[in-house]
Amino acid sequence: MLRSKILPQVLTQAISADIKGVLLMKEDGSLIACSESQNNNSTEHNTSKVISAITSNIWTSYNRTKDLQYQLIDCEEGKFVVTKVASLLLCVYSDATIEFGLLKSKAQKLREYLQEPLSKVETI
Amino acid sequence: MDNQLLDTFSQISSQSGVLGFVCADENGLCLKAQGTCQSSTSGSYKSLMDKAKILADREESPLIVIETDTSNIFIQNNQNITLAVSKLP
Numbered sequence: 001m002l003r004s005k006i007l008p009q010v011l012t013q014a015i016s017a018d019i020k021g022v023l024l025m026k027e028d029g030s031l032i033a034c035s036e037s038q039n040n041n042s043t044e045h046n047t048s049k050v051i052s053a054i055t056s057n058i059w060t061s062y063n064r065t066k067d068l069q070y071q072l073i074d075c076e077e078g079k080f081v082v083t084k085v086a087s088l089l090l091c092v093y094s095d096a097t098i099e100f101g102l103l104k105s106k107a108q109k110l111r112e113y114l115q116e117p118l119s120k121v122e123t124i
Numbered sequence: 125m126d127n128q129l130l131d132t133f134s135q136i137s138s139q140s141g142v143l144g145f146v147c148a149d150e151n152g153l154c155l156k157a158q159g160t161c162q163s164s165t166s167g168s169y170k171s172l173m174d175k176a177k178i179l180a181d182r183e184e185s186p187l188i189v190i191e192t193d194t195s196n197i198f199i200q201n202n203q204n205i206t207l208a209v210s211k212l213p
Contacts, residue, residue, distance in 0.1 A: 013125050101153035
């Protein structure tokens with residue numbers, strides 16, 4: 001059984017001063033778990049829902065050949081990294097000051113950590 | 125998660141004569157840039173290192189030094205991480 005309360009705690013490990021939030025979602029954009037920075041101004045839970053809906057939509061649009069590994073999105077006020085973990089999507093987003101390399105490496109480490117347990121959930 | 129990395133970066137920038145540094149991952153994406161070094165140059169440093177490895181034709185990673193009138197830039201690669209440090213000559 002998947003202990004869903006643990007998931008946000010795992011995602012919180014990637015949160016730092018520059019990282020605003022980490023989301024785990026299905027390919028249709030519905031949230032599975034999320035963790036947001038304490039000093040994030042947009043404290044409404046709706047923000048996570050909007051971000052997951054938009055990022056999953058962009059992912060699906062570019063993943064026509066089904067071999068997309070990472071998607072880096074550079075916006076005026078922030079940066080996003082989206083990657084696939086088992087059958088789910090992991091999104092790490094930050095403000096614009098952080099560099100893509102660091103953001104991607106965080107997403108990569110979380111992906112490696114979550115890949116095995118989430119794959120088991122997928123097969124059940 | 126990244127505290128150790130950030131500590132190392134602050135150690136580098138606190139060294140005397142260091143004007144700035146840029147750190148790139150195995151794809152040339154910038155991990156951190158500070159001081160006079162621009163984050164947009166990380167890919168160039170990584171590419172330069174790849175070319176230097178071909179020229180050096182050795183297992184070990186070469187050390188590249190770019191000398192200018194105003195600064196010396198030292199570039200080295202270790203475990204897929206490329207670091208370029210700009211120092212006073």
